[in-house]
Amino acid sequence: MWKILKKPNPGTKISPNIHDNLKTIKEIFKKDKTFVARCFEKNNKTLCLIYINGMVKEDIINRDIIARILDSKIERNKLSLLNYLERHILSTSHLEKSQDLEYAISSILMGKAVLFIDGELEVLIFNVKENNLRSIEEPSSETIVRGPREGFNESLITNLHLIRNRIPHPDLKFVFKEIGRYTKTPICIAYISSIASDKILQEVKKRLDEINIDGILDSGYIADLICDHPLCTFQTIGYTERPDVVCGKLLEGRIAIVVDGSPFVLTLPYLFLETFQSNEDYYTHWALASFNRILRLLGFFLSTTIPSLYVALANYHQELLPTPLLLSIAAAREGVPFPTIVEAFSMIIIFEVLREAGTRLPKPVGQAVSIVGVLVIGEAAVGARFVSAPMVIITALTGITEFLIPQLTASVILFRFIILFFTAFLGLYGTMFGLVIMFIQLFSMKSFGVPYTLHSFTIDFQNIKDTAIRVPWWAMKLRPIILGAKNKVRNKSKFIARGKYNGKNN
């Protein structure tokens, strides 16, 4: 049986009798073999250092705490032993004092060492936590060709360090908070005070305060709990594993939420178009970046509508197909037992099964999945006339375009099915019907007070500069206005066609 930790009464003070304190603590950690209480004496007083084995740096405890105290010569003075140790003897950098027993116990649980001294009303808490963390690696979820390779890891402090490293400005603020009754997960709101909008900041703080949950294991919990449209598949809070992305968003006036234990940092407000933007767009040539963004937008529409368009054209509007195409589709469908719409639904589901199987499995087994997919579905099924070849092509196109926008997978799958359902009954009219539903959804959404589809469908020269296209950096003079950025001008560099003067003016 696991011994459940007994909580001391809230607000219990440290008792001057060290044995009382030890008794309370030992009661809590009864039978727990990781619990260490190292007691020793100095100046005829009992001192007891308590920590949890494995969570602390033992060499520092030995060298900088126990050895120093035992080797020191304490002269008579006015200071109490605790204060004398703090000021003259101990050489650890992180040190705090507390009179609260409950706080002392939670510090022990967090990997700190606590020194009890007989006759004192306070304890010394040393932050000697051992950081057994992943090193800074390139994030596997967002790979790029050109740009910084660093990615966040699971440590809040490391992540904040990565952000601060890029924006060493006093206006970059970090506000901390603990969420989770059991996990006590530290989270941090990061923003640039001279750019970010105060209203949005207040709203974020308010929503975070409303969270009351037992534990936060990943930033996904927070995103779910504070987003505007929890029932909608379109996400209104962005996430990234890259510090350069977070810094880019901070500089645009957005707010970041860093959660301890999660390499994914949340950014908000999050607009629809951000799904189609990649950090690499800002590092490569603007023409290529714009082209890529338009491809991703196209990918979104194709991935949601290709199966429906095929069903509509092949079953309702044969007159819209060019004659040779009509004939080749008809020839390919000859002998296939299922109606096109059944084919479409089942092939899409089979593709999603293959995708999910491939993602979760370890790499060597994952390859087996793709072989089964290619051979069984692609070759054998078409050869045996279970499915028609055009349907396989359509499914493949649908799947590949889905991979262009990995952040939208949920919405793409959902709306693909909705649109296909309507198309099955109404043809192209149904496709339009489904698309209208999707657009009504998109247009009605907001992210922290900012309209979700802002910029997507307005043509305004100032505001389209960084949307589906990206203009060169010298042309992007202002920050996105709608985010309520206080400080609008971001860039004062000028466009100079230096090559024009054949190098004479340079």
Added chain:
Amino acid sequence: MVKTIKLTLLSFIILLLTSCWNYKEIDKIAPAAGVSFDYDEKKNSYILTVEIVNLKNTSTGTELLPEYFTSEGKTILDAIRNMISVSGRKIYWSHAKVVFISEKIAKRGIIDVLDFIERDTEVRTDMKIVLVKGKKASEIFNTSNKLEKIVSYHVDEMLENSIYLSKYPKIELWDLINQIQFDISTAILPVAYIVEDNDRKIINISGSAIFKEAKMIAFLNDADTKNLLFLRNKVYGGILPLNNVLGTESSVSFEIYKSKTKVKPILIDNKILFKINLSVDVALKEVSGQIDFIEEKKLESLKNYAQEKIKNDILNTFYYVRDTYNLDVFGFSKLVKINYPQFWKNNIDRWESLFSNSELDIDIKLNIIGTSTTNKIIKVGK
């Protein structure tokens, strides 16, 4: 709650009232490629022959084979529905390319055929109409060629490529209906001849048939048809061959790259003069004989000769049609209506006498824009 239910029901109505319920599998339709219309006077009934594309999967791919069905009916729709009893499948008309009309029907009047085609929802108005000279239009399907097994597609290609020839018109359904519906109802259609060629029958499209009030009255040969197309501003390409140029033994061919005809009717004392502005861009594509026409002075005289020749040809055709049929197949009446609406209103009844007295004045401009890949002629060595 009641409101929600009402709204839900209303939104279902949107789904149900679309009249779009028309799900049909693509491999269950019988796509028609073309159709021929014949008329049996004894039985007083229409005979339809439909060419359907039959798909046959072979090891190397798909083969398209024609399949023919014939049916009879008191009216055209009757004949079409009777088709089911022989074909089994309902025929899908949206991809039909060509309609073949027999000479007999053309002489009786083509309104019956056109009305059905235009009224039907599946049929497209960009189908091409061809008149088949001979006894029966369905005989066109007895021809064979190795390039395209489906006769309708073969004829469709011939009509589409007429822009490189300009010896027969390409008339689509909507165009034909427009022509027939105009105040002065005239029309032209390309004519297909079935000719014997080494034990097989092949199709040759050449010249045109002219219609007056939806009834065919005469055929025009290909030379006249070409001049007719010049006047209708429908020449997109083709060759201008000249024999015995300037009294020499040389022959020269021009290829037309671009041709633009502007027609302006002018009223002079209740007489109409059609002023034609013809501008043709050509390239010298063939020079036979030993006279170097590419040399500057000779080229100028060649140009004048060609201009004069084209002009005379066109004038001949115009006066021939005017005097023989007194029929405005050139589309000039429409221009008179546009330019002089009041005059048109008052004089529409005596159009025939007006047209028979009308004159043509051609101002031709031939631009020789090149001589293809060489600027020399092949000189025979001595």
